[in-house]
Amino acid sequence: MSSDCAVTGCRLSFWYPKKGWEDTVFMLRVIQVGIGGMGNTWLKTVLASKEVAFAGFVEINPAIAAQQARQYGLDQSLIFDSLDQALTAVRPGGVIDVTPPRFHKEVSLRALDAGIPVLSEKPLSDNMADAQAIVQKANETGILHMVTQNYRYSVPAQTLKRLLQSGEMGRVGSVTVEFFKGPHFGGFRDEMAYPLIIDMSIHHWDMMRFFLESEPVVIYGQSWNPPWSWYRGDASASVTLELASGARVAYNASWCSSGHETSWNGTWRFECENGIILFENDQVYVQHKTAEHESRGGFWQYRNDEMALVEPVQLEYTAQGYLLHEFYEAVTLGKPAATTCQDNIKSLGIVFDIIQSFKTGSPVRRSV
Numbered sequence: 001m002s003s004d005c006a007v008t009g010c011r012l013s014f015w016y017p018k019k020g021w022e023d024t025v026f027m028l029r030v031i032q033v034g035i036g037g038m039g040n041t042w043l044k045t046v047l048a049s050k051e052v053a054f055a056g057f058v059e060i061n062p063a064i065a066a067q068q069a070r071q072y073g074l075d076q077s078l079i080f081d082s083l084d085q086a087l088t089a090v091r092p093g094g095v096i097d098v099t100p101p102r103f104h105k106e107v108s109l110r111a112l113d114a115g116i117p118v119l120s121e122k123p124l125s126d127n128m129a130d131a132q133a134i135v136q137k138a139n140e141t142g143i144l145h146m147v148t149q150n151y152r153y154s155v156p157a158q159t160l161k162r163l164l165q166s167g168e169m170g171r172v173g174s175v176t177v178e179f180f181k182g183p184h185f186g187g188f189r190d191e192m193a194y195p196l197i198i199d200m201s202i203h204h205w206d207m208m209r210f211f212l213e214s215e216p217v218v219i220y221g222q223s224w225n226p227p228w229s230w231y232r233g234d235a236s237a238s239v240t241l242e243l244a245s246g247a248r249v250a251y252n253a254s255w256c257s258s259g260h261e262t263s264w265n266g267t268w269r270f271e272c273e274n275g276i277i278l279f280e281n282d283q284v285y286v287q288h289k290t291a292e293h294e295s296r297g298g299f300w301q302y303r304n305d306e307m308a309l310v311e312p313v314q315l316e317y318t319a320q321g322y323l324l325h326e327f328y329e330a331v332t333l334g335k336p337a338a339t340t341c342q343d344n345i346k347s348l349g350i351v352f353d354i355i356q357s358f359k360t361g362s363p364v365r366r367s368v
């Protein structure tokens, strides 16, 4: 069955299971572009979905195509060499783009021009001009384009968000973020300029915007490459940001760390009016400042409660599963999605303003 989607104006292909009409769940059929690397996560996510199924695949590396067809039992006749070829053979209701960042513009524009909604891996692009071209095309066509900022949708990130939203901790004065990992990926990250800031820290800037609901007005940073780095571009950075809310964020990170790694989320310490919040090892802790005073070595200060683990929220969907469900509901029901390209270009804009500060050695002042 196929129909025109009232929201996106796109002709959607649906496939429905054999149950009675009243129990029918319409399946959105998608093409996944790029099925190696991170494509594995998306193959598993879609194959496990009750709402989204595959119409086809695009993979430019024949060895990866053959290997993935074997591993996941994919129909090899539905794995195409290019999105053009795939779109002449099948008509999907969505495209999931899991190619390296430099291909995101080409894939997104091709799909949007064909009236097909896109769920694109982050970063929106590896340069601002391409990212702007994607947003412009999405605006012109009115077709949905979402970016997969999955770090927003983990249990600890949502637990932290709920605590901040409750107002219990009062105003946030400052946030310190540390991120240290040493992954040897090989591939595009080893060659790109500023791999840490563009390909990894985009998650942290997007989380910062999500947690604090405020945009940076001043950005200053320095980047460098440690002598042992296996990346061509700078893999370490230190960045400070002043947000419109007045909060300050200090960020220290490296993608060629020598040990004692943080989690992928990083370690976040929020200094709040009523105490502190610590997001560490994918758990959220809180310590309240009480109204009582105590004397310590000739001065007084507020007494603190014990640091306590915040009870995690329960979520039906997390990470990629959440985003796929949100994409499905946005395409089929017209529900608003959070991480559209129109929102996400604000997270990516932080990345490129940081890089401008790296290059000029000066702070970047922004109007928001």
Ligand SMILES: NC(=O)c1ccc[n+]([C@@H]2O[C@H](COP(=O)([O-])OP(=O)(O)OC[C@H]3O[C@@H](n4cnc5c(N)ncnc54)[C@H](O)[C@@H]3O)[C@@H](O)[C@H]2O)c1
Pocket (backbone or CB within 6 Å): 033, 034, 035, 036, 037, 038, 039, 058, 059, 060, 061, 064, 082, 098, 099, 100, 101, 103, 121, 122, 123, 148, 150, 187, 188, 199
């Ligand atoms: N959200 C996350 O947590 C997360 C994690 C890892 C990677 N990613 C993102 O996923 C994207 C892909 O990263 P990766 O690590 O899988 O890269 P990768 O190089 O390991 O894999 C990319 C795959 O796409 C294929 N490919 C490349 N160009 C193509 C094209 N034009 N058409 C079709 N297939 C093409 C490659 O052959 C390969 O199979 C990047 O944007 C990356 O930032 C996101």
